[in-house]
Amino acid sequence: MPLKKNELLIPRGYLFSTARAGIKYQGRDDMGLIFSERPAAVAGVFTRNRVKAAPVVITRRRLQRGTGRAILVNSGNANACTGEQGFRDALLLSRELSRRLNIREGEVLLASTGVIGTPLPVDRMRNALSELTDGLKREGLKAIARAIMTTDTFEKYYSTRFRVGKTDVTLSGVAKGAGMIAPQMATMLSFVLTDAALSPETLKAALKEVVDDTFNCITVDGDMSTNDTVLIMANAASGAASIGKRYYRQFRDALYEVLDSLSRMIASDGEGATRLVTILVQEAKTRADAKRAALCIANSPLVKTAVYGRDANWGRIMAALGRSGARFRQERVKIMINNVEVVKGGLSTGRDDEAGRSMEENEEVVIHISLGEGKESSRVYTCDLTEEYIRINAEYRT
């Protein structure tokens, strides 16, 4: 169920390359390099898992400087739970890359995704570095989106453009998702690039604000990875004025558009998914209540299998709502599935079959719960749960 793709625009001042190191997958690129021709402001958000992969620990530390030049990424191996060796391997690669690019080592940011607990095939990866640095070119962001895929079925990218004064600036993002997807962070990896000019502080504030409403509101299986990384670079290559308070809102809205689109793509490409599912909880007493309820429903295996069966089984939605911890009175609950009201005043309206048909006929399923308790709302993207999820995850390593 690929979502409508938009054109992938390349922000000014960035170069890209990918290479085939044979880390795990055969016959495809599995390493990628993003390079900013000039120093860029950088910010990031990371997994909150207590178990963090080596590249996460290293990159988080390097972000404190606020500027960077390069992102080196690989798929097929997470470099997580690899101990001291994992750190040495990651540092070796970043040192070698910085030498080749003639930048400081602290300007190299790292991200890995793949199997946990297996040492990096660091010699093969090191050999691929020359291909990466020699192959840098302006067109190549789409190849990065492909090189970071693991169980993803399509590459995920999204671009937008907006004006700062009289100058056009571009904002583009790539992402990978598929499994082990839940807040916080919701996505395994995402890289967002802009040629706008921002201070590292503004960039960080905008990223945090937008991620909370986008990547942190998607879930496939409730599992949280050791490697989740979102990095944003702003290299000012557009020549536009700096995004201060004056253009903050525009920048934030553009960033929301990009990250929201990537979030929907990630949820729709959840392992084995056949439907993108939006859970919208409204009229909650507090925002926390709304988010708690939306996440609990989104993560319920019974709700997700019912969507797969195109069964408007609102009893399971009600049961998940009831265990979520959100405050509500059953007799005020209203539930709509793809705009068909199936529950009113906490009771069946008898329109289950109609709602089931709408699930059959639409590419997306929107479950809309109204609690009648207040004014707060929350929205979470997820997907249905299918036999294919089981097959993918029972056989992933073998």
Next chain:
Amino acid sequence: MPLKKNELLIPRGYLFSTARAGIKYQGRDDMGLIFSERPAAVAGVFTRNRVKAAPVVITRRRLQRGTGRAILVNSGNANACTGEQGFRDALLLSRELSRRLNIREGEVLLASTGVIGTPLPVDRMRNALSELTDGLKREGLKAIARAIMTTDTFEKYYSTRFRVGKTDVTLSGVAKGAGMIAPQMATMLSFVLTDAALSPETLKAALKEVVDDTFNCITVDGDMSTNDTVLIMANAASGAASIGKRYYRQFRDALYEVLDSLSRMIASDGEGATRLVTILVQEAKTRADAKRAALCIANSPLVKTAVYGRDANWGRIMAALGRSGARFRQERVKIMINNVEVVKGGLSTGRDDEAGRSMEENEEVVIHISLGEGKESSRVYTCDLTEEYIRINAEYRT
């Protein structure tokens, strides 16, 4: 994977019957009646879901009296989210039954399991009441275990016997589980009967203590039902002395034996399960840390699908541990799968294949995590996650 069955002993002073009301299933009994020939002490624990079925609300209230005579149960319809009508239906059945049994209405306890949101076929159920009251007989507890099944693949019962002074007392339990199984409460329905003599207060204390370590430590899918009910009756028909402080420990141990066995049966019969999985977290700083970690690992779809794939994918165990909120240092973690050490000091021992074979060859999988932080431990039963779970739950209503 049926666990070893033991003999089903019938405690003195109880009668049983089942009937075919055609509530949802065809060609099988779907109603059951448990009757104590004399007033019995009763206690119960119930779902903590905010959405509670009518029988849960009614029975919880009736337990305040501390004594009861009859349990009326049905499968095929949960009588949840059925509004005022659901309460009227439940009360109609209990009133009618009390009249037929010549007991007070408040002595009738109710439990239902099945589809949510559909009104009870109350006329058909009412018609079955005479069959139930006319058919009461001493042998028939096993038929109750069968009548309460929904997606269960085998009936669940367990008995034990112990001495109070020179008198033998019997303790027997039946249960149903399969799906929508998670603390609190872990099981959909369980009824435990004894001919020992206990005050309602002692009975309640023992039940709560034991349920916390048994039914509240199993999870199939993390979903919590609207109907979960555990009821225990003690009718003193053995003639043994009252279980006061003197015999409390023996009673509690016997109750633990029964509920622990039923818990293992429920987890092993999780929808579509091929393996009973025990998650044992030891050497945690606090008991809460241990339980949090064990439950998080037990509920991880990625861990559960790895078990199904017989893949000793300890990276997923580590990732679930890392997001659980439990305090630990990665470099102290030890993980054993069926006694094969796969992680030591937070790192791979390279014995994954050996562990995978042991998962293939054994009926059960024990995942043993040692945190090296303290002395507390917790144990949770769960099962693997298979395509069959998806099929059962995508097609349950259709």
